[in-house]
Amino acid sequence: MADVARLAGVSAQTVSRVSTGHPGVVPATREQVLTAMRQLGYRPNGAARALKYGEFRTIGVVLFTLATTGNSRTLEAIATYAAEAGYVITLIPVTSPTQDRVDGAFTRLGELAVDAVIVIMEVHLLDTATVVLPPGVHVVIVDSDAGERYCVVDTDQAHGARQAIHHLLDLGHRTVWHVAGPPESFAAERRALAWRGALREAGRRVPPLRRGDWSAEAGYRAGLELVEEPDCTAVFVANDQMALGVLRAFHQRGRSVPRDVSVVGFDDIAEAGSFIPPLTTVRQDFAEVGRRCVEAALRQVRTGATETGTTLVPTRLVLRDSTAPPRQQR
Amino acid sequence: MADVARLAGVSAQTVSRVSTGHPGVVPATREQVLTAMRQLGYRPNGAARALKYGEFRTIGVVLFTLATTGNSRTLEAIATYAAEAGYVITLIPVTSPTQDRVDGAFTRLGELAVDAVIVIMEVHLLDTATVVLPPGVHVVIVDSDAGERYCVVDTDQAHGARQAIHHLLDLGHRTVWHVAGPPESFAAERRALAWRGALREAGRRVPPLRRGDWSAEAGYRAGLELVEEPDCTAVFVANDQMALGVLRAFHQRGRSVPRDVSVVGFDDIAEAGSFIPPLTTVRQDFAEVGRRCVEAALRQVRTGATETGTTLVPTRLVLRDSTAPPRQQR
DNA sequence: GCCGGCAATGTTTACGTAAACATGGGTGCC
DNA sequence: GGCACCCATGTTTACGTAAACATTGCCGGC
Numbered sequence: 001m002a003d004v005a006r007l008a009g010v011s012a013q014t015v016s017r018v019s020t021g022h023p024g025v026v027p028a029t030r031e032q033v034l035t036a037m038r039q040l041g042y043r044p045n046g047a048a049r050a051l052k053y054g055e056f057r058t059i060g061v062v063l064f065t066l067a068t069t070g071n072s073r074t075l076e077a078i079a080t081y082a083a084e085a086g087y088v089i090t091l092i093p094v095t096s097p098t099q100d101r102v103d104g105a106f107t108r109l110g111e112l113a114v115d116a117v118i119v120i121m122e123v124h125l126l127d128t129a130t131v132v133l134p135p136g137v138h139v140v141i142v143d144s145d146a147g148e149r150y151c152v153v154d155t156d157q158a159h160g161a162r163q164a165i166h167h168l169l170d171l172g173h174r175t176v177w178h179v180a181g182p183p184e185s186f187a188a189e190r191r192a193l194a195w196r197g198a199l200r201e202a203g204r205r206v207p208p209l210r211r212g213d214w215s216a217e218a219g220y221r222a223g224l225e226l227v228e229e230p231d232c233t234a235v236f237v238a239n240d241q242m243a244l245g246v247l248r249a250f251h252q253r254g255r256s257v258p259r260d261v262s263v264v265g266f267d268d269i270a271e272a273g274s275f276i277p278p279l280t281t282v283r284q285d286f287a288e289v290g291r292r293c294v295e296a297a298l299r300q301v302r303t304g305a306t307e308t309g310t311t312l313v314p315t316r317l318v319l320r321d322s323t324a325p326p327r328q329q330r
Numbered sequence: 331m332a333d334v335a336r337l338a339g340v341s342a343q344t345v346s347r348v349s350t351g352h353p354g355v356v357p358a359t360r361e362q363v364l365t366a367m368r369q370l371g372y373r374p375n376g377a378a379r380a381l382k383y384g385e386f387r388t389i390g391v392v393l394f395t396l397a398t399t400g401n402s403r404t405l406e407a408i409a410t411y412a413a414e415a416g417y418v419i420t421l422i423p424v425t426s427p428t429q430d431r432v433d434g435a436f437t438r439l440g441e442l443a444v445d446a447v448i449v450i451m452e453v454h455l456l457d458t459a460t461v462v463l464p465p466g467v468h469v470v471i472v473d474s475d476a477g478e479r480y481c482v483v484d485t486d487q488a489h490g491a492r493q494a495i496h497h498l499l500d501l502g503h504r505t506v507w508h509v510a511g512p513p514e515s516f517a518a519e520r521r522a523l524a525w526r527g528a529l530r531e532a533g534r535r536v537p538p539l540r541r542g543d544w545s546a547e548a549g550y551r552a553g554l555e556l557v558e559e560p561d562c563t564a565v566f567v568a569n570d571q572m573a574l575g576v577l578r579a580f581h582q583r584g585r586s587v588p589r590d591v592s593v594v595g596f597d598d599i600a601e602a603g604s605f606i607p608p609l610t611t612v613r614q615d616f617a618e619v620g621r622r623c624v625e626a627a628l629r630q631v632r633t634g635a636t637e638t639g640t641t642l643v644p645t646r647l648v649l650r651d652s653t654a655p656p657r658q659q660r
Numbered sequence: 661g662c663c664g665g666c667a668a669t670g671t672t673t674a675c676g677t678a679a680a681c682a683t684g685g686g687t688g689c690c
Numbered sequence: 691g692g693c694a695c696c697c698a699t700g701t702t703t704a705c706g707t708a709a710a711c712a713t714t715g716c717c718g719g720c
Contacts, residue, residue, distance in 0.1 A: 010699075045676050046386070051675090051705050073397065080425055093409040248605075276577070276581050331706065352708090
């Protein structure tokens with residue numbers, strides 16, 4: 001900056017004023033400074049600015065994996081909305097979901113240059129007292145039940161699951177089977193709970209639960225088991241990947257979807273419309289989740305207050321070709 | 331830091347020594363300082379450190395979208411390897427692939443606190459002279475032909491495509507049709523070029539090219555066209571998503587895969603093994619691409635030198651059930 | 661017993677920036 | 691015509707940290 005000032009024949013302060021777009025610099029002077037900047041390839045030092053301002057204009061995102069559609073699409077939305085607000089995203093990957101790794105990530109977080117943190121991961125691991133969030137860092141959590149302690153943004157899992165169940169019951173199915181996600185996932189638990197609740201409310205039998213780890217392969221295995229259940233005419237699968245596996249299992253064993261069995265997924269990933277058959281599924285609005293996360297984070301940064309409470313983003317049932325009335329109505 | 335020093339009854343410098351793990355602090359003193367730190371909830375200020383050290387220990391990643399499997403998995407690998415090296419990732423999203431947006435991202439980049447940048451996007455847009463990379467920022471580009479000017483890391487697209495073609499020819503197919511990605515994608519161009527080259531070398535007819543935008547829907551449309559080609563017995567599709575669409579088109583029109591037509595994809599996304607039928611595809615090693623990007627970026631940061639040249643990461647053909655010999659051998 | 665040396669800790673300074681305050685010259689108003 | 695005011699610009703200072711240098715005190719060797 002000093003070099004630019006010297007070359008332009010002004011003081012460093014004037015250079016600063018130009019580079020921050022401050023008013024009150026006469027056009028001729030501004031032009032001189034800009035020329036000098038270009039000539040010397042000057043770029044302001046982010047660290048010095050952050051030091052001066054006392055804020056980093058950065059949001060940290062703690063996540064365990066980007067392999068799931070939901071996580072990466074949420075991250076993308078977060079990055080986009082943060083950028084609009086002039087903020088930048090710093091990634092804090094947690095390589096494995098073990099307690100020390102999570103602790104480690106949060107310890108590192110303490111040294112990181114972030115104003116707020118958005119946590120996208122199974123949050124059971126946050127429960128233990130060993131995790132100490134650094135003071136002065138605001139937190140927003142995606143998909144958690146820690147709403148009393150933190151600011152939480154989540155998809156309305158329960159409503160989504162109910163939409164799926166009611167759609168299938170309305171078609172005339174007597175009950176709905178469920179392939180759930182892993183028990184350590186809040187989203188999976190919520191969907192399973194809503195599935196059970198919806199069936200009970202409708203006075204239907206609640207069939208035994210199958211579980212998978214979200215992967216298509218796990219869905220395939222669950223599907224092979226469901227093929228053996230003669231009265232299984234409708235399945236609600238906790239995500240689209242597993243639904244893909246379920247479809248394959250049924251196809252392989254000669255059960256036609258939707259003629260013999262109806263299948264509903266969850267997420268509405270980009271490929272869901274190209275499954276065989278195109279999958280009826282519950283659409284999650286990841287972009288909206290990301291937007292609300294950023295909003296909540298920045299609101300906390302601005303006010304300095306810590307918010308708690310849960311925000312739910314609505315879901316929408318997308319009807320395609322994997323659901324139909326059961327074969328023999330009664 | 332001053333408060334901690336006061337509480338511990340030492341100088342600020344001693345606090346600094348403790349917090350950086352410097353040797354030469356007697357255990358008793360160290361313990362006092364640590365206690366004071368905990369008591370006051372002290373955390374070092376990243377901006378001040380960066381200012382002092384003259385480096386940010388941060389790598390910026392410029393990308394256009396996280397919606398593609400490749401991008402998000404590459405990003406994840408980059409974040410993981412960077413974390414191992416004590417570096418952190420900052421995301422610089424480019425909301426749309428128009429020239430101004432790209433320019434804008436690179437302008438912002440100039441003000442960002444990063445030591446190096448990894449660019450993951452269609453790089454045709456980098457060609458125009460309007461994009462000026464800030465001096466002193468080292469660059470690594472994924473998937474580009476700008477190897478003479480920049481440091482480029484890429485999957486060995488050509489080898490992957492050849493593996494696919496040779497596999498199909500070896501099975502006895504007379505030629506191989508191709509559903510390519512969009513022309514603005516280097517990866518798509520490379521795969522298409524290698525496809526054409528491999529057929530020519532083998533003395534086979536080169537059928538007309540179909541193009542899609544990487545989406546399953548585009549693959550479906552291309553598939554419907556290929557159904558009409560009576561001598562189409564083998565298709566090489568430029569990515570797995572489009573392959574999914576091609577499979578659906580064939581299935582819908584009663585063409586059995588692999589009995590009537592063989593299909594090979596590219597990427598080996600997690601779901602490929604659960605397609606109907608499970609997809610034979612070319613596996614890209616995104617983790618390795620990410621690792622090499624980080625390595626190259628950090629090497630440039632350390633040495634201060636700008637590297638050029640292209641590094642190719644090998645591919646592997648994963649055989650599943652979507653390929654078989656053509657129906658009537660001759 | 662005195663001095664050299666070394667280990668532990670303290671003091672000074674600089675990193676690059678922008679807010680706060682200071683200065684000077686011109687302009688409008690009475 | 692003189693005074694007050696304001697606009698453009700310059701000067702000083704502080705943000706939090708760690709390197710470089712300074713100081714203190716202790717120990718061992720002669």
